[in-house]
Each structure stands twice: as structure tokens, then as C-alpha cells.
Amino acid sequence: MTENRQPLNIMGKCDGERLASRVVEERIQQAVEAGHRQLIVHAFGQHGIGGRIWKTNGEPVHITIDGHAGQRLGSMGYPGTFIDVLGPASDDVGWLNAGATITVHGHASNGVANGMAQGKVYIAGNIGARGMTMTKYNPRFEPPQLWVLGSAGDYFAEFMAGGVAVICGHAPQNLENVLGYRPMVGMVGGRVLFRGAHQGFSQADAKMVPIDEDTWAWLTDGLETFLTAIDRLELLETLTVRDEWQLVAARSPQEKKGVERRSMADFRKTVWDEKLGKGGIVGDLTDLDRSAIPLITHGDLRRFVPVWENRKFKAPCEATCPSGIPVQERWRLVREGRVDEAVDLALAFTPFPASVCGYLCPHPCMTACTKGSAFMTPVDVSQLGRASINARLPELPPLSGKRIAVVGGGPAGISTAWQLRRMGHEAVVFDNAPTLGGKIASVIPSSRIPADVVEKELARAAEAIPHVHLQQRLNRSDTAQLIADYDFVIIAAGAQKPRTLPVPGKERLITAMDFLSEAKKNRVKPGNRVAIIGAGNVGCDVATEAARLGAAQITLLDVQEPASFGKEREDAEAAGAVFRWPVFTRRITDKGVELETGELIPADTVVVSIGDAPDLEFLPDDVATARGFVAVNEDYQTSNPKVYAIGDAVRPGLLTDAIGAGRRAAETISEILAGKRPGADRKMVIDLNRISLEYLDPRIIQYEDIDQCGSQCSSCGTCRDCGICVAMCPEAAISRKALEGADFEYVVNPDRCIGCGFCAGACPCGIWDLVENTPMG
Missing domain, CATH: 2.160.20.60 (Glutamate synthase, alpha subunit, C-terminal domain)
Incomplete structure (x- = not known):
């Protein structure tokens, strides 16, 4: 925003009446957001003037107060x-x-x-x-x-x-x-x-x-x-x-501790016992030990004790990442100079760390970042994501003898096959497409992700999943045979049937998937004017590609406020696309889209982008469906206990949702094969109130590199080994204990600890908890 260098007067009175402090503050904030950087406030006792001015784009703000500041x-x-x-x-x-x-x-x-x-x-x-x-x-x-x-x-x-x-x-x-x-x-x-x-x-x-x-x-x-x-x-x-x-x-x-102060013991000896006798006023009634309990207690007398709960909870970023990537753990490795290990770690959770984390994901982990709750800039995970293109294929364990069939070779199918192979099981992929990768390879525009990134990650996935059968269109009997032949079957067939509009002229419509697929091969000429019915993120991708291919007038139509967001929306707007809502289509003509109001939206090409539905004709009758999607439980198991379903076949979602569902289904199957109860080891999310962010820099607006990102991660739930708790403890009760290898722990000396909670209050990671003392015996 351009700075307005002319001083702006803000009056504390209006029409002779004093304005409330809240109103004056709102006017100051509005002036700053409008670009004013020199303000003169004529105050009449208003409170809080000049505070909380944060949205300045790094430009200084000068406020002169004339009058009486409250x-x-x-x-x-x-x-x-x-x-x-x-x-x-x-x-x-x-x-x-x-x-x-x-x-x-x-x-x-x-x-x-x-x-x-x-x-x-x-x-x-x-x-x-x-x-x-x-x-x-x-x-x-x-x-x-x-x-x-x-x-x-x-x-x-x-x-x-x-x-x-x-x-x-x-x-x-x-x-x-x-x-x-x-x-x-x-x-x-x-x-x-x-x-x-x-x-x-x-x-x-x-x-x-x-x-x-x-x-x-x-x-x-x-x-x-x-x-x-x-x-x-x-x-x-x-x-x-x-x-x-x-x-x-x-x-x-x-x-x-060295300053001379009268102790309780000294007071009792020189004043209490001397004046009243041993045991005080009840000394002649009992021989019980009447020693005074000190005002500040240690050991078993503490009401509360600190507990070091390292790695007990998930960080908010990890909990909201559909793939379950422990983002805070990757930043720990970066802080320790182990960038290669940080990059490689992502492959334990997704076969597409660069494609998704670096380019395609809207990053719910950053939205959930604890720093955002304190008006700080969340740590930028996309930088680490893009560096993950160089992640190395992990060493794979020997096969267990268990075989799982995966129907679908898109992101969900590849993800679950990848995870199963990492867990030691053989995964066999069946897909009716000529190439592996699904929409991530055939539809998503190269403007959103470089083609070489997708190709490299698909090649790496293929190394771990050698058994892939392409152009395999299954029917019900084929699927029933897979269920009989394999230990488990995972349905990851996606949503392949484009939805359309039941209006006259619908045969003139081009589906978004067809348009994007042909555009990726530069085999479509949209003309000068393009209308897109459906203004979600896919519709925005169509708009961006249409502009790249020469369209100058692009209109996105929707019956409600568009659900598009993030980079897709930004790119469409940058391409000059116009959003119209709420509007309803009456018919498609050779001149464009005629709305219910009679207005004509001129178009040489009309694309429909209102979602896709899964084709489930190949499923046997014992796999239940609901409203056109496969019905599953929280672990993605269907009504047939040997069959699981993930991705868009279950519900529409993001690529990263499909990848995460694949990992969850693979984990569940692996736990069952190992005789374990699924989900028994899953952690809870740490309480944000346990995190202390005072030791991080609130002034960072944009991160320079991954080293700065690592230094500014609070590492919620995982100890940073910063030693702040040791420095803060007023009784020097906490010490660091080295364990085998690089492991460590922080321990408390109960004879020194007074249960004050300074360690819990200062810990930037939320590792320390103060719990009620329940001494044994």
C-alpha cells in the first residue's frame, strides 16, 4: 500500500460530543490501513491511543497526540x-x-x-x-x-x-x-x-x-x-x-539464597518454642511431630509437580495435515543442520512431498500453525516441500507375503500402495488409464506445478510399486475375484463421471476435465471468449488455461458465492477472469450462455465445471454406497471388511485429503495384519494454551529460507532442547540428561523443585505440564 505522507487529523469529538475510545481506535486503524503514516489525534481522554497498530507493511507510523490522552x-x-x-x-x-x-x-x-x-x-x-x-x-x-x-x-x-x-x-x-x-x-x-x-x-x-x-x-x-x-x-x-x-x-x-533471612526453623527456635515451650500451645497434649511445614515446599509436599511430556501430543500442523506429516519434526532436523533427513522424512508420509506440499496443497498446516493464533506469520512449509523433490527412496523392508489390490492409480491409489509397500506388504495397482498418476499427471495445469516435478515423483513412486496394471477396466466379477484372491482390496478409483446441466444445448458443453486434459497437451483452441459454469478451484484452473491459450474475455458463473480459494483463485483473477453469482443457466446456444434473466453471456467455448461423480458399476453388491459414493467408516473400511475405499470415490476433496486417506487406510490394514487394534497408538493434539511464543520473532512477514523457517518453528509437542526451562527455574531443579545416541531428556530434582510452574509457563513447545501431586504411599 502506498504511504500517504500528508498528516491526517483524527478528532476526539464529533458535533461537540466526545467519541468513545473504541471509535477513535477504529478511525486510527482505518487510517493506517488506508496508507496514512502521520496522524494527529486531538484527544479528549480516550484510552489506548496508538496501540495495536500492526498492519503497516513494515512502514513506520507517527502519531502526535494533542489534548488529553487517557x-x-x-x-x-x-x-x-x-x-x-x-x-x-x-x-x-x-x-x-x-x-x-x-x-x-x-x-x-x-x-x-x-x-x-x-x-x-x-x-x-x-x-x-x-x-x-x-x-x-x-x-x-x-x-x-x-x-x-x-x-x-x-x-x-x-x-x-x-x-x-x-x-x-x-x-x-x-x-x-x-x-x-x-x-x-x-x-x-x-x-x-x-x-x-x-x-x-x-x-x-x-x-x-x-x-x-x-x-x-x-x-x-x-x-x-x-x-x-x-x-x-x-x-x-x-x-x-x-x-x-x-x-x-x-x-x-x-x-x-545467600542473603540472610530468618528461616522458619530459626523463628520457631528463638521465638515460638522460647515463649510457649516445645510444641507450642498444644505441646502438653500430644507427642506428635509438630515441626513447621515450610511455606515453600519441596518433594512430596508440593501440591503440583512438573512433568516432561515430550512427544506425547501432536502439533497442530501435524494434526491438520491430511497426510499426517510431522512438520515440526522436519523443522527440528533443519535446525540441527540435517536438511537431507528433513527432506527424506516426508516420504514416510506421502509419495508426493514436492508436488503437493510444495505446489498444490492449500497448506492447512500453516493455517493451523500456533503462531497464527498470536498474529505471527506461520512457518512457510512450501519451501521445505519444494526442496523435497530431491528426497531419496527409503530402504524398503522385505515382503510379508500379504497382498493388497489397489483399484486406481491416481494420488489416492499411489499413496496407499506406497504406504503398504513401506510397511512390508505387496501392493498391486489396477487402473484403466494409459499412464500412472491420475489427475495430478493428466489434468492439473503446468502453471500450477512444473511438469518435471510430477514426472520425477511418479518415477520414484513406480520404483516402490513395481506391480501396476494399466488400462484395466474392471467389472463386478473382476472386482469380486480380486476380493477373493487378495488379502484386502482398496478402492481408489476417483470420480470419473463429469456432472453436467440438464438444460437445452447441453451437448455444446465441454467438461472441465476434458478441457484441462486437452489444454495440457495444447490441443484445444478456446477462442476469444470463454464462459465457465462453476467457479470452484477447477473452474479457476480452466480460466487460467483458457487465458494461456489466448482467451481474452473469461467469465466464471456460479449459483452461489464461489467456493474457490488460494492460488487457483488468485491466478484466475490475475488472468482477468470475471466472477458472476448468483446466476442460473437457462440454455446453451451457439452464441454462449443464456441466463434465466434472459441475459446472454457471449462465449466461443462453454465449459461446465460443477464436479464429478464416481463410477461405481464395478463394485459388488456387498459394498454399500450412499448418495452415489462408497460408504465407509472412520478408517475407510466399507460394508465388506476386506474392502476399503478412499479419495473422491468416498467424498470430494483435495489431493492431500486423498493422499492422507490412503495412508490412514494402509495403516489400518497393516495394524490388522499385525494383530493390533487399529488406531490404538494415535496421539491427541496439544493444547495451544501450553505453548509460549515469546521467544519467537513476531516481525517476520516473509521467510528468507528454510533455515529461518526452522529457527522460527515453536516445535509444539516436541522438545527443542533450548534449555529455557533450565534457565527459568528459580531453584535450579531442572537438568538435561543425555541418553543413548543423540537422545536426551529433562529431569526434575524433587528435593529442589517447588512446583512453581515457571518451566511450564516459559516452554515454547508446551512440553512441561503442571499436574497435581499424588505421591505414592
């Missing part, structure tokens, strides 16, 4: 957002700030930078209570910064967990105490640089440290930037006297 100014601000307040500000400036730069040309009230994780907040005056509290710090990014020209209010830096605060002490609200009452209580991370007198801070949580050369250089550079932002650069010389500055840093967990 609470939570710049809350959840994003990198590239710059906010200037021409006066004071209310509570919670920069609340949960994630990258915005906020400048207040006056005082700010309570809660400045509360929960801030990134960005900078500049205050040209003093701040109120609880500034810089509960801040965060992701080591992948610059730490959050708070700069205050004056002083801080009470409870400053309470539970501060990261970042840097700078208190300049110029014209403070209290000359004798620039840090306020009880600062830094519970501080666990970050630093505070300050200038001026103070009346102490929490020695148990923080400590004075010297200012080294690097810190001083950072401070002086930052002061110049800060003073320039608040228009007080004349104070630079005054504020850069090194001896006037002090630095406080958070104590480490190990240091906190």
Missing part, C-alpha cells in the same frame, strides 16, 4: 509505531508495550511501562507509582527501556523482570528520594540507572554494581537521544557527570 497510551504498541504526547499522560503509559517508542512531553501517572516487553518510553517529567513493574525481556530482542527526566513514584520496579530504567533526577518530585518508597521489591531481572538521592531499595532482590565503560557509553548515547526526543538537549552536559550516576541490578536466584 489511560494505557500505546498499550500493546508495535515496532515502527512512534507516539508523541504534547503534554502529560494518564495511567499505564506503554502497558504491555511490544516495540513502540512513546514520548510524553510532561509528567506521567501510575503504571508507566507496566508489563513492557520491548520498545522505549520517554517521560519529560516525573512518573507516579509502580513504574517499570513486571517488565519482560526476550533475549532475541533489545530490552525494553524507560527514561524519566525527573523521579519515580512509590513501588518503582516492583517485580521487574527485564529491561533498563533510567531515572535522571532532574527537578524530581522529592529531592531526597528519586526512587520513591520501597523500590525494586521482587525484582528478578534488569537494571536501573539513577542520579540523585534515594532512601534505599530491596537489598534482598537487587544490588549496587559499578558502572563500567560499556554501560557509561550506552547511557551517554541514550541520554542524547532521550533529551532530543523531549526537546531538552540543553541538559546533556548537566546530566553527563559520571560520578553522579549509580547502577542497581537484580540479584540472581543463587545470590538471593
Whole structure:
């Protein structure tokens, strides 16, 4: 979107009435989406101004606030957002700030930078209570910064967990105490640089440290930037006297253990027992052990305990991939530099990793990616998919002696035959076409997938499935004989009968499959004008091919809003195709399509693309059908227990749905042949609430290569071996244990663990779970 460089005024009042905060925010968001990058907001106490501005295409947005800004100014601000307040500000400036730069040309009230994780907040005056509290710090990014020209209010830096605060002490609200009452209580991370007198801070949580050369250089550079932002650069010389500055840093967990504190045992000995006698007020009534239970418990006394549940659950990407590819596992291999293994892994789940994952699949795995729930860009699996053209045929096990007949040599049939052979069983494919591959080889346009990719993957599949009988049209008796001769039969015959319209002139129609098949061989001349009845994805493929073959006027007609989506729809629109709906066809003439309204859609060629139906005449009577499709259970078993059916013969769907169904049917048959209960080992999907995404980069819009993709995968359900849990544990209770080979596990020392749940809260993969403690005995 083109940036609009003219400042846009957004008023906080309309017709003398104050606008609600929600309305002002909507107007700001609309202005940004329209391309405005310089906004002047005339505020009347509206809340949250300047926050959550994310859809900027990476362009900076500058917001000047004239008037009275309400609470939570710049809350959840994003990198590239710059906010200037021409006066004071209310509570919670920069609340949960994630990258915005906020400048207040006056005082700010309570809660400045509360929960801030990134960005900078500049205050040209003093701040109120609880500034810089509960801040965060992701080591992948610059730490959050708070700069205050004056002083801080009470409870400053309470539970501060990261970042840097700078208190300049110029014209403070209290000359004798620039840090306020009880600062830094519970501080666990970050630093505070300050200038001026103070009346102490929490020695148990923080400590004075010297200012080294690097810190001083950072401070002086930052002061110049800060003073320039608040228009007080004349104070630079005054504020850069090194001896006037002090630095406080958070104590480490190990240091906190060394701070002298009265223990419960000491309290009991020197106060309780001394005043009341052994056993306290009931000491003369019982001889039971009345030892005090510590406030923070370990071992069997913990109410909850952490459990490392590596590989117990499926990742959302794996669960939504119809082929069941463990995408997160492939990205793990990429992170470890084992790209070849990542590429080869896909062949355990599909014979078409490049064709489908790289080009044809709409990628439900990316739609389900956990990062999408946090407004991050899902990891781009298509890059790894296209690299899979070089995947090597895996070593195949010896044959088990079991034979399965597969009726259909399209994607579903090849998939199930491939999986059966990988599991050690012989698969024999029967197809009535002259070549293997079905629609993936004969119909899908080369504009969607390069021909050499399909050819290479079909050749690789043929190596694993040597027994293929082409141009074999089966009848009922043939199928019955297959059922008798083979251990199982899988019906993967697809949908071969094009549906048509019962209207006058229907003989003039060309079916979409015929058009695409002939177009792929450059044997059709559509003319200048093409009308396509049916605006789904197949209809869009027809439109794209018609444009390639010279058609200039292409119209897609549908009785409802078109179901097309993704690349097919985008390519059709790019080719200039026009979509019309809802429209109904009355007849087909030599001039085109006549609609029920009487309107004529001129066309030299009319293509019908309203779906295909399976031809099931070859099925015996004991295989039940429903509404023209084969009836199956959840494992694709038909009413005949020896017969399974998959793909478009069961229900219309995507190529990847058919491939996934083939894998599921093959797994079920293999489990039955092994004497197992089908589906007993299937995993559940991990709960998204267990995943912590704070350690991933939210700024990525487009991935550069597969290495960047691998680094940004959260690896839901599978441990990344990142060690964050070890670093986060306040009691140093977690350690990494090496197992045989490259395997490992993370273990918990119950004598140290207090069941706080920090490990579960911080884990980017959701591996740790906090469960109720049920000690044995």
C-alpha cells in the first residue's frame, strides 16, 4: 500500500460530543490501513491511543497526540509505531508495550511501562507509582527501556523482570528520594540507572554494581537521544557527570539464597518454642511431630509437580495435515543442520512431498500453525516441500507375503500402495488409464506445478510399486475375484463421471476435465471468449488455461458465492477472469450462455465445471454406497471388511485429503495384519494454551529460507532442547540428561523443585505440564 505522507487529523469529538475510545481506535486503524503514516489525534481522554497498530507493511507510523490522552497510551504498541504526547499522560503509559517508542512531553501517572516487553518510553517529567513493574525481556530482542527526566513514584520496579530504567533526577518530585518508597521489591531481572538521592531499595532482590565503560557509553548515547526526543538537549552536559550516576541490578536466584533471612526453623527456635515451650500451645497434649511445614515446599509436599511430556501430543500442523506429516519434526532436523533427513522424512508420509506440499496443497498446516493464533506469520512449509523433490527412496523392508489390490492409480491409489509397500506388504495397482498418476499427471495445469516435478515423483513412486496394471477396466466379477484372491482390496478409483446441466444445448458443453486434459497437451483452441459454469478451484484452473491459450474475455458463473480459494483463485483473477453469482443457466446456444434473466453471456467455448461423480458399476453388491459414493467408516473400511475405499470415490476433496486417506487406510490394514487394534497408538493434539511464543520473532512477514523457517518453528509437542526451562527455574531443579545416541531428556530434582510452574509457563513447545501431586504411599 502506498504511504500517504500528508498528516491526517483524527478528532476526539464529533458535533461537540466526545467519541468513545473504541471509535477513535477504529478511525486510527482505518487510517493506517488506508496508507496514512502521520496522524494527529486531538484527544479528549480516550484510552489506548496508538496501540495495536500492526498492519503497516513494515512502514513506520507517527502519531502526535494533542489534548488529553487517557489511560494505557500505546498499550500493546508495535515496532515502527512512534507516539508523541504534547503534554502529560494518564495511567499505564506503554502497558504491555511490544516495540513502540512513546514520548510524553510532561509528567506521567501510575503504571508507566507496566508489563513492557520491548520498545522505549520517554517521560519529560516525573512518573507516579509502580513504574517499570513486571517488565519482560526476550533475549532475541533489545530490552525494553524507560527514561524519566525527573523521579519515580512509590513501588518503582516492583517485580521487574527485564529491561533498563533510567531515572535522571532532574527537578524530581522529592529531592531526597528519586526512587520513591520501597523500590525494586521482587525484582528478578534488569537494571536501573539513577542520579540523585534515594532512601534505599530491596537489598534482598537487587544490588549496587559499578558502572563500567560499556554501560557509561550506552547511557551517554541514550541520554542524547532521550533529551532530543523531549526537546531538552540543553541538559546533556548537566546530566553527563559520571560520578553522579549509580547502577542497581537484580540479584540472581543463587545470590538471593545467600542473603540472610530468618528461616522458619530459626523463628520457631528463638521465638515460638522460647515463649510457649516445645510444641507450642498444644505441646502438653500430644507427642506428635509438630515441626513447621515450610511455606515453600519441596518433594512430596508440593501440591503440583512438573512433568516432561515430550512427544506425547501432536502439533497442530501435524494434526491438520491430511497426510499426517510431522512438520515440526522436519523443522527440528533443519535446525540441527540435517536438511537431507528433513527432506527424506516426508516420504514416510506421502509419495508426493514436492508436488503437493510444495505446489498444490492449500497448506492447512500453516493455517493451523500456533503462531497464527498470536498474529505471527506461520512457518512457510512450501519451501521445505519444494526442496523435497530431491528426497531419496527409503530402504524398503522385505515382503510379508500379504497382498493388497489397489483399484486406481491416481494420488489416492499411489499413496496407499506406497504406504503398504513401506510397511512390508505387496501392493498391486489396477487402473484403466494409459499412464500412472491420475489427475495430478493428466489434468492439473503446468502453471500450477512444473511438469518435471510430477514426472520425477511418479518415477520414484513406480520404483516402490513395481506391480501396476494399466488400462484395466474392471467389472463386478473382476472386482469380486480380486476380493477373493487378495488379502484386502482398496478402492481408489476417483470420480470419473463429469456432472453436467440438464438444460437445452447441453451437448455444446465441454467438461472441465476434458478441457484441462486437452489444454495440457495444447490441443484445444478456446477462442476469444470463454464462459465457465462453476467457479470452484477447477473452474479457476480452466480460466487460467483458457487465458494461456489466448482467451481474452473469461467469465466464471456460479449459483452461489464461489467456493474457490488460494492460488487457483488468485491466478484466475490475475488472468482477468470475471466472477458472476448468483446466476442460473437457462440454455446453451451457439452464441454462449443464456441466463434465466434472459441475459446472454457471449462465449466461443462453454465449459461446465460443477464436479464429478464416481463410477461405481464395478463394485459388488456387498459394498454399500450412499448418495452415489462408497460408504465407509472412520478408517475407510466399507460394508465388506476386506474392502476399503478412499479419495473422491468416498467424498470430494483435495489431493492431500486423498493422499492422507490412503495412508490412514494402509495403516489400518497393516495394524490388522499385525494383530493390533487399529488406531490404538494415535496421539491427541496439544493444547495451544501450553505453548509460549515469546521467544519467537513476531516481525517476520516473509521467510528468507528454510533455515529461518526452522529457527522460527515453536516445535509444539516436541522438545527443542533450548534449555529455557533450565534457565527459568528459580531453584535450579531442572537438568538435561543425555541418553543413548543423540537422545536426551529433562529431569526434575524433587528435593529442589517447588512446583512453581515457571518451566511450564516459559516452554515454547508446551512440553512441561503442571499436574497435581499424588505421591505414592
